[in-house]
Amino acid sequence: MINLEKNYKLDMEKFKKYSFEFGFTKEKRHHEADLIFFYHKIEKGLSLPNPRVGFGEENVEYLLSKLENYVDKYHWDDTSIITLNTLYAYYDFNKDNNLILDDLFNRIEKLSRTLPKENTLSTGGIIELKKEQIDKSGINFKDFAYSRYSIRDFAPGDVNLELIKESVQIAQKTPSVCNRQSSKVYVYSDEVIKKEVLKYQNGNAGFGDRASKILIVTCELKDFRGVIERNQSYIDGGMYSMSLIYALHSLGVGTCALNLSVTNETEQALKRVARIGESEVLLMMIAVGNLPERLKVAASPRREAEEVMTVIYN
Ligand SMILES: Cc1cc2nc3c(=O)[nH]c(=O)nc-3n(C[C@H](O)[C@H](O)[C@H](O)COP(=O)(O)O)c2cc1C
Known part of the structure; x- marks a missing residue:
């Protein structure tokens, strides 16, 4: 409990230090x-x-x-x-x-x-x-979305940095609060640093080391203002991350989101190794790699729409 309070306090101090109105x-x-x-x-x-x-x-x-x-x-x-x-x-x-x-x-x-x-x-x-110019109802988004899976079995070989760059450019089109575009992407491709950053992530055992690149998505707290935006980074950064994953998928690159829900202590340590600024919030890592010809994916079945959708009539 004390740890929870300590971490919330550190989150608050970080927001106060770097955001627009309190800093x-x-x-x-x-x-x-x-x-x-x-x-x-x-x-x-x-x-x-x-x-x-x-x-x-x-x-x-x-x-x-x-x-x-x-x-x-x-x-x-x-x-x-x-x-x-x-x-x-x-x-x-x-x-x-x-x-x-x-x-x-x-x-x-x-x-x-x-x-x-x-x-x-x-x-x-x-x-x-x-x-x-706006109506794209002709595209089969359902097919596209249903064909994306978290990939935990990458084929060998490098994913060209240009593909990552193109995906980041596409992800820039993600809506963000007042268009402030606070999201940033760090790319790690060197074997030594990839291994180093992956040490701070707890869900990549057995496949993380085979990713061609590890991305880290962050949000810049300097872009946010006031009490009401204290959690905005998670919304904007989450949407951005999804766009980036879809953009990579659209270019034939396999991805697996890797959670970065960590304590402030781990965050500090990772930021030092990963060369991420103190004023940034960590969103997630994304392992990227080539798709093998044949592979297994987790089924990860979904709840039905009726279960999650509530229609309020009056
Ligand atoms: C924020 C986030 C963090 C995740 N972290 C991990 C992780 O650490 N390790 C992992 O193998 N998968 C991770 N995943 C992938 C989920 O397990 C996966 O998205 C979910 O089971 C749905 O499956 P699908 O992506 O194949 O549709 C993460 C997904 C999200 C969105």
């Missing part, structure tokens, strides 16, 4: 998350069926000042450029509806004159789409 020191990553948090309010507003002309005035003012300070301190990067583009989209929307925001326009124009000449990043604001 004493703010680093670039905190400010980046703040830019995303506020530009998302604008892009979201613009995507509504009937945005109110002049909506979110206070948020826009905050975001603009924040962007000015950010660019001054850290110069331009993808996040600040997307913020600028979002502010342009907000300006254009209001202008199209006969609200000319001169001050906003002058300030974003002034900022944009400092953009690097080679900048080509034009995304931000909204994207206009046709239904057919």
Whole structure:
């Protein structure tokens, strides 16, 4: 019991130390998350069926000042450029509806004159789409999902790092709270370090050593804010991990999720070996490897939908 309390306390201290609102020191990553948090309010507003002309005035003012300070301190990067583009989209929307925001326009124009000449990043604001560009009801997701199994019998050979990279890129499309994208992926392929990190995981005996690579998914606590987001990393990171597993499956790579529910003590030790930052939360390891021609998998039968689904009529 004391151990449980101690671990919860350490979790809380970590959240207080690194998250946006409680932490004493703010680093670039905190400010980046703040830019995303506020530009998302604008892009979201613009995507509504009937945005109110002049909506979110206070948020826009905050975001603009924040962007000015950010660019001054850290110069331009993808996040600040997307913020600028979002502010342009907000300006254009209001202008199209006969609200000319001169001050906003002058300030974003002034900022944009400092953009690097080679900048080509034009995304931000909204994207206009046709239904057919979104409707993928033709794909057989059921077949795809039902064909994924946890693989504990990998074929020899290396899984090309490019396939991992492609999967991570696909997993980046995972929804995350306010699009803050806190998930990170560490890849271990060297035999010595793979063995070292696997020592901290308790469910890989008999197959972990045959994985071509071990991935560790983490979430950055600096991206989260306030009491209500104290557990958000597990939600965003869990969704991200699932996407990554599906992405790898879509590219023919075998995976097995490996739990990283560990004590704070083990977490510290693993982080040192695995070179993971203290401000990150561990989600899971994923063993990846090639699929053999023939293999056995655990049946892992599932409960029926009726058992887990409750329909509330009124
Ligand atoms: C977060 C998480 C942790 C897991 N940890 C382990 C593990 O340590 N060792 C293992 O062999 N399988 C592990 N699994 C795999 C599960 O046993 C498996 O997903 C489940 O039995 C369903 O089977 P399926 O993945 O083949 O559909 C884990 C799965 C998840 C989602």
